[in-house]
C-alpha cells in the first residue's frame with residue numbers, strides 16, 4: 076500500500092523525448108535512461124595532485140592554506156620552505172597507470188559504471204583542458220590525457236558506462252575569487268571556465284554521467300546550470316544516455332537532477348520517490364588515496380556487501396570510491412575488496428541488478444539483517460548472518476511455492492512456524508560457494524505471480540561481470 080501510494084505521489088514520468096526548457100520542473104520530468112537503475116553498482120575514482128602528498132584527504136591544499144596543523148607540520152618537516160601544492164605536479168607521474176587493468180578490475184568487480192574525477196576543487200584537470208593552462212595532466216606530471224586514455228581503454232575492453240566528476244568551483248581560481256567578492260553578481264568564472272570545460276568534456280568524451288560537485292557556495296543561477304542541463308538533455312551527443320546528479324547550485328542538492336546524492340555516504344533508510352545514489356568510500360575517512368590509512372580504516376568485504384544490499388533494498392545505487400596512488404596503482408587492498416565483491420555478485424547478482432525494492436518491506440520483520448529485493452516473479456531475501464541451527468526464520472513471508480539458495484539451486488524444505496512465520500531448512504554451509512560467507516541469498520517464488528515491478532525495465536545486462544578478454548592460449 077505504502078509503495079503504491081508513493082508511486083502514485085511521485086514517480087510520474089511525463090516525458091521521455093520532450094524538448095526540455097531550462098527549468099527544474101521540465102528537467103526533473105525527464106525519464107532516466109534505464110541503464111542506471113538497472114546497473115546498481117558504480118566505481119568512483121578520486122585521483123589528482125592530492126594523490127602525491129597522499130595525506131589526510133583530497134582536501135590537502137585547502138588544509139595547507141588554512142594552516143591546519145597536521146598538514147602544515149608535515150610540509151615543514153618534509154619539504155623545503157616555500158614548497159607549494161603546485162610543486163607536487165612533477166611528482167604526479169602515473170608511470171604505472173594501466174587503463175586496461177583499471178577497466179578490467181572495475182568490470183570484474185561487477186560494476187556497470189565508473190565516475191572519474193576529471194577536475195577536483197584544486198582545479199587541476201586530468202584531461203588537456205585549454206582553460207586550465209599549465210594546470211593539467213598533459214602539460215605537467217604524466218604529460219598524458221588520463222581521462223581520454225581511461226575512457227578509450229574501458230570502452231574498448233568492457234561494457235562499463237563512463238562518467239565524469241567535475242567540481243564547479245575551484246578554491247583558489249582568481250576569476251572565481253572575483254565572482255565571490257561580488258557576491259556572485261558577476262559570473263566571469265562560469266563564462267570563462269566552467270561552461271566551456273563542461274561542454275568540452277561532453278563533446279570530446281561523451282560521458283554517460285556528469286557528477287557535479289563544489290556547487291555549495293553559489294546558487295544554480297550563478298552556475299548557469301539550467302541552461303547547461305537543457306542543452307545536455309536536448310542537443311548534446313549524450314542527450315539520450317546521460318544522467319546527472321543533484322549538485323548544481325546550493326538550492327538543488329537533494330532536490331533536483333536525475334538522481335539524488337544528498338550527502339556523502341547517503342542512505343535515507345526508507346523508500347524514496349526519487350532515484351538516489353549512495354556515494355561511499357572503501358577508506359572510511361578519505362576519497363583521495365592517503366598513505367596514513369590503516370587496515371581498520373578500510374571497510375571489510377562484509378561491510379561493503381552489507382552496504383550494497385541495504386542500499387539496493389531501499390532503491391539506491393552504490394558508488395564505491397577507490398583512490399589510486401600518484402603513480403597510477405590501485406593498491407591490493409582496494410583490488411581485494413573489489414574482486415571479493417565481483418565474486419559475490421557473480422553468484423548473487425540476480426538479487427541486485429535490475430531489481431526493484433519489494434513493495435511490502437525492505438527488511439524482515441523478525442530476523443535482523445535480512446533484506447528484500449524483487450525482480451520479475453522472484454522475491455529475494457538477502458541474509459547477512461548464517462543461522463547456527465541451519466534454519467532461517469522469516470517473519471515477512473507467507474506460503475512461497477519454491478525456495479532456493481543462489482549458488483546451490485536445489486529446492487529447500489520449509490514449513491509454517493507457530494507464529495505464522497516461515498522456517499526454511501538451509502543446505503549444509505559447505506555446499507554453498509565461498510562468497511556466501513559474506514551474505515547468502517534465497518530466491519522465493521509464489522503461486523500468485525508477483526505483480527510486475529513498477530519500472531518493468533527490460534534488462535540489458537548480464538549479471539556476471541562482462542569483460543571482453545583475449546581468449547587464452549591452450550597450455
Ligand SMILES: *[C@@H]1O[C@H](CO)[C@@H](O)[C@H](O)[C@H]1NC(C)=O
Pocket residue numbers: 227228231232545
Ligand atoms: C582495443 O583492444 C585491442 C586488443 O584487445 C587492441 O589491439 C586495440 O589496439 C585496442 N584499441 C584501442 C583503441 O585501444
Ligand SMILES: *[C@@H]1O[C@H](CO)[C@@H](O)[C@H](O)[C@H]1NC(C)=O
Pocket residue numbers: 258
Ligand atoms: C548576496 O546575495 C544574496 C542573493 O543572491 C543576498 O540575499 C545577500 O544579502 C547578499 N549578501 C551581501 C553581503 O550582499
Ligand SMILES: *[C@@H]1O[C@H](CO)[C@@H](O)[C@H](O)[C@H]1NC(C)=O
Pocket residue numbers: 344438439440441442443444
Ligand atoms: C529493519 O530495519 C529497520 C530500519 O533500519 C530497523 O529499525 C529494524 O529494526 C529492522 N528490523 C529487524 C527485525 O532487524
Ligand SMILES: *[C@@H]1O[C@H](CO)[C@@H](O)[C@H](O)[C@H]1NC(C)=O
Pocket residue numbers: 527531533
Ligand atoms: C512487463 O514486461 C513484460 C515482459 O518482460 C510484459 O509481458 C508486461 O506486459 C510488462 N508489464 C507492463 C505493466 O508493462
